[in-house]
Amino acid sequence: MLALIFASKYLRIMEARRDVFQAIADPTRRAIIGMIAKEPVNVNTIAEQFDVSRQAVSLHLxxxxxxxxxxxxxxxxxxxxxxxxxxxxxxxxxxxxYKQFWEARLDKLEMYLAKIQKK
Amino acid sequence: MLALIFASKYLRIMEARRDVFQAIADPTRRAIIGMIAKEPVNVNTIAEQFDVSRQAVSLHLxxxxxxxxxxxxxxxxxxxxxxxxxxxxxxxxxxxxYKQFWEARLDKLEMYLAKIQKK
DNA sequence: AAATTGCGCAAGTAAATGCTTGCCCTTATA
DNA sequence: TATAAGGGCAAGCATTTACTTGCGCAATTT
Structure with a gap:
Protein backbone atom coordinates (compact mmCIF):
# COMPACT_ATOMS: atom_id res chain seq x y z
CA MET A 1 0.00 0.00 0.00
CA LEU A 2 2.66 2.41 1.04
CA ALA A 3 4.75 1.15 -1.81
CA LEU A 4 1.95 1.93 -4.19
CA ILE A 5 1.68 5.46 -2.90
CA PHE A 6 5.38 5.97 -3.26
CA ALA A 7 5.33 4.41 -6.69
CA SER A 8 2.56 6.62 -7.95
CA LYS A 9 4.24 9.65 -6.49
CA TYR A 10 7.49 8.71 -8.14
CA LEU A 11 5.79 8.09 -11.44
CA ARG A 12 4.11 11.45 -11.30
CA ILE A 13 7.41 13.14 -10.76
CA MET A 14 8.99 11.23 -13.61
CA GLU A 15 6.11 12.01 -15.92
CA ALA A 16 6.14 15.71 -15.08
CA ARG A 17 4.41 17.19 -18.07
CA ARG A 18 6.89 19.14 -20.10
CA ASP A 19 5.15 19.30 -23.39
CA VAL A 20 4.96 22.10 -25.89
CA PHE A 21 1.33 22.88 -25.13
CA GLN A 22 2.24 23.40 -21.52
CA ALA A 23 5.29 25.43 -22.44
CA ILE A 24 3.49 27.95 -24.61
CA ALA A 25 0.62 28.32 -22.17
CA ASP A 26 2.61 30.90 -20.23
CA PRO A 27 2.64 34.42 -21.70
CA THR A 28 6.16 35.12 -20.47
CA ARG A 29 7.42 32.05 -22.25
CA ARG A 30 5.66 33.06 -25.44
CA ALA A 31 7.34 36.44 -25.16
CA ILE A 32 10.70 34.76 -24.68
CA ILE A 33 10.11 32.72 -27.81
CA GLY A 34 9.33 35.94 -29.63
CA MET A 35 12.62 37.39 -28.46
CA ILE A 36 14.87 34.57 -29.51
CA ALA A 37 13.10 33.48 -32.67
CA LYS A 38 15.15 35.63 -35.03
CA GLU A 39 18.51 35.30 -33.37
CA PRO A 40 20.17 33.62 -30.41
CA VAL A 41 20.30 35.71 -27.24
CA ASN A 42 22.07 35.20 -23.93
CA VAL A 43 20.22 34.67 -20.66
CA ASN A 44 20.75 38.06 -19.07
CA THR A 45 19.69 39.97 -22.14
CA ILE A 46 16.45 38.06 -22.09
CA ALA A 47 15.99 38.57 -18.37
CA GLU A 48 16.44 42.33 -18.68
CA GLN A 49 13.38 42.55 -20.90
CA PHE A 50 11.07 41.28 -18.20
CA ASP A 51 10.20 42.70 -14.85
CA VAL A 52 10.59 39.42 -13.03
CA SER A 53 13.86 38.23 -11.56
CA ARG A 54 16.60 36.61 -13.58
CA GLN A 55 15.89 33.40 -11.73
CA ALA A 56 12.31 33.38 -12.85
CA VAL A 57 13.34 33.87 -16.46
CA SER A 58 15.99 31.25 -16.06
CA LEU A 59 13.35 28.77 -15.00
CA HIS A 60 11.24 29.60 -18.00
CA LEU A 61 14.25 29.01 -20.20
CA TYR A 98 -9.83 21.26 -36.39
CA LYS A 99 -9.41 24.01 -38.91
CA GLN A 100 -12.10 22.56 -41.12
CA PHE A 101 -14.62 22.90 -38.32
CA TRP A 102 -14.11 26.52 -37.54
CA GLU A 103 -13.48 27.51 -41.14
CA ALA A 104 -16.66 25.78 -42.23
CA ARG A 105 -18.49 27.77 -39.60
CA LEU A 106 -16.99 31.01 -40.83
CA ASP A 107 -17.86 30.14 -44.41
CA LYS A 108 -21.45 29.58 -43.42
CA LEU A 109 -21.47 32.91 -41.63
CA GLU A 110 -20.02 34.63 -44.66
CA MET A 111 -22.62 33.12 -46.95
CA TYR A 112 -25.32 34.16 -44.55
CA LEU A 113 -24.04 37.70 -44.43
CA ALA A 114 -23.78 37.84 -48.20
CA LYS A 115 -27.36 36.65 -48.48
CA ILE A 116 -28.58 39.27 -46.06
CA GLN A 117 -26.72 41.97 -47.88
CA LYS A 118 -28.31 41.12 -51.22
CA LYS A 119 -31.77 41.81 -49.97
CA MET B 1 0.91 49.50 1.51
CA LEU B 2 -1.76 47.13 2.63
CA ALA B 3 -4.09 48.72 0.14
CA LEU B 4 -1.57 48.00 -2.57
CA ILE B 5 -1.36 44.37 -1.60
CA PHE B 6 -5.13 44.05 -1.59
CA ALA B 7 -5.36 45.89 -4.86
CA SER B 8 -2.83 43.66 -6.55
CA LYS B 9 -4.49 40.61 -5.12
CA TYR B 10 -7.85 41.80 -6.34
CA LEU B 11 -6.46 42.52 -9.76
CA ARG B 12 -4.89 39.10 -9.99
CA ILE B 13 -8.17 37.47 -9.20
CA MET B 14 -9.97 39.58 -11.76
CA GLU B 15 -7.36 38.90 -14.38
CA ALA B 16 -7.44 35.15 -13.82
CA ARG B 17 -5.92 33.88 -17.02
CA ARG B 18 -8.54 32.08 -19.04
CA ASP B 19 -7.03 32.19 -22.45
CA VAL B 20 -7.03 29.64 -25.19
CA PHE B 21 -3.36 28.79 -24.74
CA GLN B 22 -4.01 27.96 -21.13
CA ALA B 23 -7.12 26.02 -22.00
CA ILE B 24 -5.49 23.68 -24.49
CA ALA B 25 -2.47 23.11 -22.28
CA ASP B 26 -4.33 20.37 -20.45
CA PRO B 27 -4.47 16.98 -22.19
CA THR B 28 -7.90 16.17 -20.80
CA ARG B 29 -9.27 19.39 -22.21
CA ARG B 30 -7.71 18.64 -25.59
CA ALA B 31 -9.37 15.26 -25.50
CA ILE B 32 -12.70 16.88 -24.67
CA ILE B 33 -12.31 19.18 -27.64
CA GLY B 34 -11.65 16.13 -29.77
CA MET B 35 -14.86 14.56 -28.53
CA ILE B 36 -17.19 17.45 -29.19
CA ALA B 37 -15.62 18.83 -32.35
CA LYS B 38 -17.82 16.86 -34.74
CA GLU B 39 -21.07 17.01 -32.84
CA PRO B 40 -22.52 18.43 -29.64
CA VAL B 41 -22.45 16.09 -26.65
CA ASN B 42 -24.00 16.30 -23.22
CA VAL B 43 -21.94 16.57 -20.05
CA ASN B 44 -22.37 13.05 -18.69
CA THR B 45 -21.51 11.42 -21.98
CA ILE B 46 -18.25 13.34 -21.97
CA ALA B 47 -17.56 12.53 -18.36
CA GLU B 48 -18.02 8.80 -18.95
CA GLN B 49 -15.11 8.78 -21.36
CA PHE B 50 -12.62 9.84 -18.72
CA ASP B 51 -11.56 8.15 -15.57
CA VAL B 52 -11.84 11.26 -13.47
CA SER B 53 -15.01 12.29 -11.72
CA ARG B 54 -17.87 14.08 -13.40
CA GLN B 55 -17.04 17.14 -11.33
CA ALA B 56 -13.53 17.25 -12.69
CA VAL B 57 -14.80 17.04 -16.25
CA SER B 58 -17.41 19.63 -15.46
CA LEU B 59 -14.70 22.02 -14.35
CA HIS B 60 -12.78 21.44 -17.56
CA LEU B 61 -15.94 22.21 -19.51
CA TYR B 98 7.06 31.39 -36.50
CA LYS B 99 6.45 28.87 -39.22
CA GLN B 100 9.00 30.52 -41.46
CA PHE B 101 11.69 29.95 -38.87
CA TRP B 102 11.24 26.27 -38.38
CA GLU B 103 10.37 25.62 -41.99
CA ALA B 104 13.48 27.47 -43.10
CA ARG B 105 15.47 25.24 -40.80
CA LEU B 106 13.86 22.13 -42.21
CA ASP B 107 14.48 23.33 -45.74
CA LYS B 108 18.14 23.80 -44.95
CA LEU B 109 18.25 20.32 -43.48
CA GLU B 110 16.56 18.90 -46.54
CA MET B 111 19.02 20.62 -48.83
CA TYR B 112 21.86 19.36 -46.74
CA LEU B 113 20.56 15.82 -46.85
CA ALA B 114 20.03 16.05 -50.59
CA LYS B 115 23.58 17.27 -50.99
CA ILE B 116 24.95 14.43 -48.92
CA GLN B 117 22.94 11.90 -50.84
CA LYS B 118 24.29 13.06 -54.17
CA LYS B 119 27.87 12.29 -53.26
C1' DA C 1 45.12 40.33 -7.96
C1' DA C 2 40.62 42.39 -7.14
C1' DA C 3 36.26 43.57 -8.68
C1' DT C 4 32.64 42.69 -11.78
C1' DT C 5 29.62 40.07 -14.79
C1' DG C 6 26.95 35.97 -16.12
C1' DC C 7 24.26 32.61 -14.33
C1' DG C 8 23.20 28.21 -11.86
C1' DC C 9 21.49 26.08 -7.45
C1' DA C 10 18.71 25.93 -3.31
C1' DA C 11 15.04 26.96 -0.07
C1' DG C 12 10.87 29.18 0.76
C1' DT C 13 6.16 31.10 -0.39
C1' DA C 14 1.67 32.39 -2.36
C1' DA C 15 -1.43 31.23 -5.66
C1' DA C 16 -3.32 28.27 -9.17
C1' DT C 17 -4.61 23.63 -10.81
C1' DG C 18 -6.69 19.30 -10.84
C1' DC C 19 -9.11 16.35 -8.38
C1' DT C 20 -12.37 14.31 -4.87
C1' DT C 21 -16.52 13.71 -2.03
C1' DG C 22 -20.99 15.12 -0.43
C1' DC C 23 -25.18 17.58 -1.07
C1' DC C 24 -29.04 19.30 -3.56
C1' DC C 25 -32.11 20.59 -7.24
C1' DT C 26 -34.50 19.73 -11.48
C1' DT C 27 -36.34 16.90 -15.22
C1' DA C 28 -37.67 12.48 -16.82
C1' DT C 29 -39.20 7.67 -16.27
C1' DA C 30 -41.45 3.51 -13.91
C1' DT D 1 -45.96 9.70 -7.20
C1' DA D 2 -41.61 7.50 -6.08
C1' DT D 3 -37.27 6.77 -8.15
C1' DA D 4 -33.66 7.56 -11.21
C1' DA D 5 -30.77 10.39 -14.19
C1' DG D 6 -28.39 14.84 -15.35
C1' DG D 7 -25.59 18.00 -13.45
C1' DG D 8 -24.44 22.30 -10.64
C1' DC D 9 -22.25 24.13 -6.15
C1' DA D 10 -19.00 24.09 -2.40
C1' DA D 11 -15.46 22.58 0.72
C1' DG D 12 -11.14 20.37 1.12
C1' DC D 13 -6.64 18.53 -0.36
C1' DA D 14 -2.21 17.52 -2.79
C1' DT D 15 0.68 19.04 -6.38
C1' DT D 16 2.44 22.28 -9.44
C1' DT D 17 3.60 26.84 -10.89
C1' DA D 18 5.63 31.23 -10.80
C1' DC D 19 8.19 33.87 -8.25
C1' DT D 20 11.62 35.66 -4.70
C1' DT D 21 15.94 36.09 -2.08
C1' DG D 22 20.51 34.56 -0.95
C1' DC D 23 24.64 32.18 -2.11
C1' DG D 24 28.44 30.64 -4.83
C1' DC D 25 31.35 29.84 -8.70
C1' DA D 26 33.63 30.55 -13.07
C1' DA D 27 34.90 33.74 -16.79
C1' DT D 28 36.15 38.69 -17.61
C1' DT D 29 37.72 43.32 -16.82
C1' DT D 30 40.26 46.77 -14.51
Missing amino acids: KILAECGLLTMKQQGRERICEAKLEKLNEVNEWIAQ | KILAECGLLTMKQQGRERICEAKLEKLNEVNEWIAQ
Whole structure:
Protein backbone atom coordinates (compact mmCIF):
# COMPACT_ATOMS: atom_id res chain seq x y z
CA MET A 1 0.00 0.00 0.00
CA LEU A 2 2.66 2.41 1.04
CA ALA A 3 4.75 1.15 -1.81
CA LEU A 4 1.95 1.93 -4.19
CA ILE A 5 1.68 5.46 -2.90
CA PHE A 6 5.38 5.97 -3.26
CA ALA A 7 5.33 4.41 -6.69
CA SER A 8 2.56 6.62 -7.95
CA LYS A 9 4.24 9.65 -6.49
CA TYR A 10 7.49 8.71 -8.14
CA LEU A 11 5.79 8.09 -11.44
CA ARG A 12 4.11 11.45 -11.30
CA ILE A 13 7.41 13.14 -10.76
CA MET A 14 8.99 11.23 -13.61
CA GLU A 15 6.11 12.01 -15.92
CA ALA A 16 6.14 15.71 -15.08
CA ARG A 17 4.41 17.19 -18.07
CA ARG A 18 6.89 19.14 -20.10
CA ASP A 19 5.15 19.30 -23.39
CA VAL A 20 4.96 22.10 -25.89
CA PHE A 21 1.33 22.88 -25.13
CA GLN A 22 2.24 23.40 -21.52
CA ALA A 23 5.29 25.43 -22.44
CA ILE A 24 3.49 27.95 -24.61
CA ALA A 25 0.62 28.32 -22.17
CA ASP A 26 2.61 30.90 -20.23
CA PRO A 27 2.64 34.42 -21.70
CA THR A 28 6.16 35.12 -20.47
CA ARG A 29 7.42 32.05 -22.25
CA ARG A 30 5.66 33.06 -25.44
CA ALA A 31 7.34 36.44 -25.16
CA ILE A 32 10.70 34.76 -24.68
CA ILE A 33 10.11 32.72 -27.81
CA GLY A 34 9.33 35.94 -29.63
CA MET A 35 12.62 37.39 -28.46
CA ILE A 36 14.87 34.57 -29.51
CA ALA A 37 13.10 33.48 -32.67
CA LYS A 38 15.15 35.63 -35.03
CA GLU A 39 18.51 35.30 -33.37
CA PRO A 40 20.17 33.62 -30.41
CA VAL A 41 20.30 35.71 -27.24
CA ASN A 42 22.07 35.20 -23.93
CA VAL A 43 20.22 34.67 -20.66
CA ASN A 44 20.75 38.06 -19.07
CA THR A 45 19.69 39.97 -22.14
CA ILE A 46 16.45 38.06 -22.09
CA ALA A 47 15.99 38.57 -18.37
CA GLU A 48 16.44 42.33 -18.68
CA GLN A 49 13.38 42.55 -20.90
CA PHE A 50 11.07 41.28 -18.20
CA ASP A 51 10.20 42.70 -14.85
CA VAL A 52 10.59 39.42 -13.03
CA SER A 53 13.86 38.23 -11.56
CA ARG A 54 16.60 36.61 -13.58
CA GLN A 55 15.89 33.40 -11.73
CA ALA A 56 12.31 33.38 -12.85
CA VAL A 57 13.34 33.87 -16.46
CA SER A 58 15.99 31.25 -16.06
CA LEU A 59 13.35 28.77 -15.00
CA HIS A 60 11.24 29.60 -18.00
CA LEU A 61 14.25 29.01 -20.20
CA LYS A 62 14.82 25.68 -18.53
CA ILE A 63 11.25 24.65 -19.23
CA LEU A 64 11.52 25.74 -22.84
CA ALA A 65 14.77 23.85 -23.18
CA GLU A 66 13.33 20.72 -21.59
CA CYS A 67 10.53 20.53 -24.08
CA GLY A 68 12.86 21.17 -26.98
CA LEU A 69 11.85 24.68 -27.95
CA LEU A 70 15.35 26.01 -27.47
CA THR A 71 18.91 24.91 -26.94
CA MET A 72 21.61 26.49 -24.85
CA LYS A 73 25.23 26.71 -25.60
CA GLN A 74 27.92 27.94 -23.30
CA GLN A 75 30.07 30.68 -24.75
CA GLY A 76 32.63 31.85 -22.25
CA ARG A 77 30.66 32.91 -19.25
CA GLU A 78 27.52 33.44 -21.25
CA ARG A 79 24.81 30.99 -22.18
CA ILE A 80 23.28 31.58 -25.54
CA CYS A 81 19.69 30.52 -26.10
CA GLU A 82 18.76 29.51 -29.60
CA ALA A 83 15.18 28.89 -30.63
CA LYS A 84 14.29 25.51 -32.10
CA LEU A 85 10.76 26.09 -33.15
CA GLU A 86 10.21 22.84 -35.01
CA LYS A 87 8.48 21.52 -31.93
CA LEU A 88 5.76 24.09 -32.47
CA ASN A 89 4.68 21.90 -35.31
CA GLU A 90 3.15 19.55 -32.81
CA VAL A 91 0.72 22.26 -31.78
CA ASN A 92 0.30 23.32 -35.36
CA GLU A 93 -0.82 19.86 -36.36
CA TRP A 94 -3.17 19.52 -33.47
CA ILE A 95 -4.83 22.76 -34.45
CA ALA A 96 -4.84 21.88 -38.13
CA GLN A 97 -7.11 18.90 -37.62
CA TYR A 98 -9.83 21.26 -36.39
CA LYS A 99 -9.41 24.01 -38.91
CA GLN A 100 -12.10 22.56 -41.12
CA PHE A 101 -14.62 22.90 -38.32
CA TRP A 102 -14.11 26.52 -37.54
CA GLU A 103 -13.48 27.51 -41.14
CA ALA A 104 -16.66 25.78 -42.23
CA ARG A 105 -18.49 27.77 -39.60
CA LEU A 106 -16.99 31.01 -40.83
CA ASP A 107 -17.86 30.14 -44.41
CA LYS A 108 -21.45 29.58 -43.42
CA LEU A 109 -21.47 32.91 -41.63
CA GLU A 110 -20.02 34.63 -44.66
CA MET A 111 -22.62 33.12 -46.95
CA TYR A 112 -25.32 34.16 -44.55
CA LEU A 113 -24.04 37.70 -44.43
CA ALA A 114 -23.78 37.84 -48.20
CA LYS A 115 -27.36 36.65 -48.48
CA ILE A 116 -28.58 39.27 -46.06
CA GLN A 117 -26.72 41.97 -47.88
CA LYS A 118 -28.31 41.12 -51.22
CA LYS A 119 -31.77 41.81 -49.97
CA MET B 1 0.91 49.50 1.51
CA LEU B 2 -1.76 47.13 2.63
CA ALA B 3 -4.09 48.72 0.14
CA LEU B 4 -1.57 48.00 -2.57
CA ILE B 5 -1.36 44.37 -1.60
CA PHE B 6 -5.13 44.05 -1.59
CA ALA B 7 -5.36 45.89 -4.86
CA SER B 8 -2.83 43.66 -6.55
CA LYS B 9 -4.49 40.61 -5.12
CA TYR B 10 -7.85 41.80 -6.34
CA LEU B 11 -6.46 42.52 -9.76
CA ARG B 12 -4.89 39.10 -9.99
CA ILE B 13 -8.17 37.47 -9.20
CA MET B 14 -9.97 39.58 -11.76
CA GLU B 15 -7.36 38.90 -14.38
CA ALA B 16 -7.44 35.15 -13.82
CA ARG B 17 -5.92 33.88 -17.02
CA ARG B 18 -8.54 32.08 -19.04
CA ASP B 19 -7.03 32.19 -22.45
CA VAL B 20 -7.03 29.64 -25.19
CA PHE B 21 -3.36 28.79 -24.74
CA GLN B 22 -4.01 27.96 -21.13
CA ALA B 23 -7.12 26.02 -22.00
CA ILE B 24 -5.49 23.68 -24.49
CA ALA B 25 -2.47 23.11 -22.28
CA ASP B 26 -4.33 20.37 -20.45
CA PRO B 27 -4.47 16.98 -22.19
CA THR B 28 -7.90 16.17 -20.80
CA ARG B 29 -9.27 19.39 -22.21
CA ARG B 30 -7.71 18.64 -25.59
CA ALA B 31 -9.37 15.26 -25.50
CA ILE B 32 -12.70 16.88 -24.67
CA ILE B 33 -12.31 19.18 -27.64
CA GLY B 34 -11.65 16.13 -29.77
CA MET B 35 -14.86 14.56 -28.53
CA ILE B 36 -17.19 17.45 -29.19
CA ALA B 37 -15.62 18.83 -32.35
CA LYS B 38 -17.82 16.86 -34.74
CA GLU B 39 -21.07 17.01 -32.84
CA PRO B 40 -22.52 18.43 -29.64
CA VAL B 41 -22.45 16.09 -26.65
CA ASN B 42 -24.00 16.30 -23.22
CA VAL B 43 -21.94 16.57 -20.05
CA ASN B 44 -22.37 13.05 -18.69
CA THR B 45 -21.51 11.42 -21.98
CA ILE B 46 -18.25 13.34 -21.97
CA ALA B 47 -17.56 12.53 -18.36
CA GLU B 48 -18.02 8.80 -18.95
CA GLN B 49 -15.11 8.78 -21.36
CA PHE B 50 -12.62 9.84 -18.72
CA ASP B 51 -11.56 8.15 -15.57
CA VAL B 52 -11.84 11.26 -13.47
CA SER B 53 -15.01 12.29 -11.72
CA ARG B 54 -17.87 14.08 -13.40
CA GLN B 55 -17.04 17.14 -11.33
CA ALA B 56 -13.53 17.25 -12.69
CA VAL B 57 -14.80 17.04 -16.25
CA SER B 58 -17.41 19.63 -15.46
CA LEU B 59 -14.70 22.02 -14.35
CA HIS B 60 -12.78 21.44 -17.56
CA LEU B 61 -15.94 22.21 -19.51
CA LYS B 62 -16.41 25.38 -17.53
CA ILE B 63 -12.89 26.50 -18.37
CA LEU B 64 -13.38 25.70 -22.05
CA ALA B 65 -16.65 27.62 -22.01
CA GLU B 66 -15.10 30.60 -20.25
CA CYS B 67 -12.48 31.00 -22.90
CA GLY B 68 -14.99 30.60 -25.67
CA LEU B 69 -14.06 27.18 -27.00
CA LEU B 70 -17.51 25.80 -26.40
CA THR B 71 -21.03 26.84 -25.55
CA MET B 72 -23.58 25.05 -23.43
CA LYS B 73 -27.27 24.89 -23.96
CA GLN B 74 -29.80 23.42 -21.65
CA GLN B 75 -32.02 20.80 -23.20
CA GLY B 76 -34.45 19.36 -20.73
CA ARG B 77 -32.31 18.04 -17.93
CA GLU B 78 -29.26 17.75 -20.13
CA ARG B 79 -26.62 20.33 -20.95
CA ILE B 80 -25.30 20.05 -24.45
CA CYS B 81 -21.74 21.18 -25.13
CA GLU B 82 -21.05 22.48 -28.59
CA ALA B 83 -17.54 23.23 -29.80
CA LYS B 84 -16.76 26.73 -31.02
CA LEU B 85 -13.31 26.25 -32.36
CA GLU B 86 -12.86 29.65 -33.97
CA LYS B 87 -10.94 30.69 -30.90
CA LEU B 88 -8.26 28.20 -31.83
CA ASN B 89 -7.36 30.63 -34.55
CA GLU B 90 -5.66 32.76 -31.96
CA VAL B 91 -3.18 29.98 -31.34
CA ASN B 92 -3.01 29.22 -35.01
CA GLU B 93 -1.93 32.76 -35.78
CA TRP B 94 0.61 32.86 -33.02
CA ILE B 95 2.18 29.73 -34.38
CA ALA B 96 1.95 30.91 -37.96
CA GLN B 97 4.28 33.85 -37.36
CA TYR B 98 7.06 31.39 -36.50
CA LYS B 99 6.45 28.87 -39.22
CA GLN B 100 9.00 30.52 -41.46
CA PHE B 101 11.69 29.95 -38.87
CA TRP B 102 11.24 26.27 -38.38
CA GLU B 103 10.37 25.62 -41.99
CA ALA B 104 13.48 27.47 -43.10
CA ARG B 105 15.47 25.24 -40.80
CA LEU B 106 13.86 22.13 -42.21
CA ASP B 107 14.48 23.33 -45.74
CA LYS B 108 18.14 23.80 -44.95
CA LEU B 109 18.25 20.32 -43.48
CA GLU B 110 16.56 18.90 -46.54
CA MET B 111 19.02 20.62 -48.83
CA TYR B 112 21.86 19.36 -46.74
CA LEU B 113 20.56 15.82 -46.85
CA ALA B 114 20.03 16.05 -50.59
CA LYS B 115 23.58 17.27 -50.99
CA ILE B 116 24.95 14.43 -48.92
CA GLN B 117 22.94 11.90 -50.84
CA LYS B 118 24.29 13.06 -54.17
CA LYS B 119 27.87 12.29 -53.26
C1' DA C 1 45.12 40.33 -7.96
C1' DA C 2 40.62 42.39 -7.14
C1' DA C 3 36.26 43.57 -8.68
C1' DT C 4 32.64 42.69 -11.78
C1' DT C 5 29.62 40.07 -14.79
C1' DG C 6 26.95 35.97 -16.12
C1' DC C 7 24.26 32.61 -14.33
C1' DG C 8 23.20 28.21 -11.86
C1' DC C 9 21.49 26.08 -7.45
C1' DA C 10 18.71 25.93 -3.31
C1' DA C 11 15.04 26.96 -0.07
C1' DG C 12 10.87 29.18 0.76
C1' DT C 13 6.16 31.10 -0.39
C1' DA C 14 1.67 32.39 -2.36
C1' DA C 15 -1.43 31.23 -5.66
C1' DA C 16 -3.32 28.27 -9.17
C1' DT C 17 -4.61 23.63 -10.81
C1' DG C 18 -6.69 19.30 -10.84
C1' DC C 19 -9.11 16.35 -8.38
C1' DT C 20 -12.37 14.31 -4.87
C1' DT C 21 -16.52 13.71 -2.03
C1' DG C 22 -20.99 15.12 -0.43
C1' DC C 23 -25.18 17.58 -1.07
C1' DC C 24 -29.04 19.30 -3.56
C1' DC C 25 -32.11 20.59 -7.24
C1' DT C 26 -34.50 19.73 -11.48
C1' DT C 27 -36.34 16.90 -15.22
C1' DA C 28 -37.67 12.48 -16.82
C1' DT C 29 -39.20 7.67 -16.27
C1' DA C 30 -41.45 3.51 -13.91
C1' DT D 1 -45.96 9.70 -7.20
C1' DA D 2 -41.61 7.50 -6.08
C1' DT D 3 -37.27 6.77 -8.15
C1' DA D 4 -33.66 7.56 -11.21
C1' DA D 5 -30.77 10.39 -14.19
C1' DG D 6 -28.39 14.84 -15.35
C1' DG D 7 -25.59 18.00 -13.45
C1' DG D 8 -24.44 22.30 -10.64
C1' DC D 9 -22.25 24.13 -6.15
C1' DA D 10 -19.00 24.09 -2.40
C1' DA D 11 -15.46 22.58 0.72
C1' DG D 12 -11.14 20.37 1.12
C1' DC D 13 -6.64 18.53 -0.36
C1' DA D 14 -2.21 17.52 -2.79
C1' DT D 15 0.68 19.04 -6.38
C1' DT D 16 2.44 22.28 -9.44
C1' DT D 17 3.60 26.84 -10.89
C1' DA D 18 5.63 31.23 -10.80
C1' DC D 19 8.19 33.87 -8.25
C1' DT D 20 11.62 35.66 -4.70
C1' DT D 21 15.94 36.09 -2.08
C1' DG D 22 20.51 34.56 -0.95
C1' DC D 23 24.64 32.18 -2.11
C1' DG D 24 28.44 30.64 -4.83
C1' DC D 25 31.35 29.84 -8.70
C1' DA D 26 33.63 30.55 -13.07
C1' DA D 27 34.90 33.74 -16.79
C1' DT D 28 36.15 38.69 -17.61
C1' DT D 29 37.72 43.32 -16.82
C1' DT D 30 40.26 46.77 -14.51
